[in-house]
Ligand SMILES: Nc1ncnc2c1ncn2[C@@H]1O[C@H](COP(=O)(O)OP(=O)(O)OP(=O)(O)O)[C@@H](O)[C@H]1O
């Protein structure tokens with residue numbers, strides 16, 4: 689049984705940044721769905737490269753069969769980990785249904801870490817990120833934010849209805865955000 693924490697929030701809210709610090713200090717393995725998809729896009733011989741790039745540039749969501757298989761393979765590769773941070777997933781209903789179908793009975797979903805941050809702050813962060821991403825531009829960001837508002841936030845609301853969401857305001861310095869995230873994990877792992 690894999691222990692799983694979903695990490696969700698708008699593009700640029702700091703999911704990757706915070707997950708990296710959690711991985712360093714709290715023994716969870718960070719799996720970024722976006723990073724896994726970008727790696728698959730670049731993989732020699734991948735049949736999904738062009739499809740993934742099209743979705744990334746358009747800020748739309750790749751079919752869950754691709755993303756969920758990448759996630760499960762990564763979890764199998766780190767099967768002795770204490771837990772996994774599933775960063776940027778589930779991002780829509782297709783993701784959620786596909787996860788339930790593929791991972792049902794295999795995972796213990798501890799909670800959803802929701803990093804909340806105003807969209808204008810998030811967009812500015814992405815435009816200054818400097819990682820050479822093909823989707824860190826105004827056109828792609830507009831589409832990514834629309835996807836987040838219309839498809840991903842409703843998923844966060846579904847989790848909220850069953851008491852699984854732990855919201856942390858990420859419009860603060862990283863150290864302050866992380867201090868609160870540590871408290872969330874401490875409380876969750878006391879149970
Ligand atoms: N609390 C913060 N204060 C200021 N800058 C931050 C903060 N958290 C992250 N950043 C910076 O904002 C940018 C986006 O952060 P990060 O890549 O972690 O976001 P993300 O939620 O993973 O975005 P995406 O969904 O696009 O992958 C990075 O340049 C990062 O260094």
Ligand SMILES: Nc1ccn([C@H]2C[C@H](O)[C@@H](COP(=O)(O)O)O2)c(=O)n1
Nearest residue numbers: 721722723747748749750776777779
């Ligand atoms: N569950 C997911 C996660 C990501 N993607 C695609 C579409 C996103 O805009 C892009 C980048 O993700 P990020 O690194 O910003 O978390 O990757 C997806 O299709 N499905």
Ligand SMILES: [Mg+2]
Nearest residue numbers: 703704720722
């Ligand atoms: Mg990220």
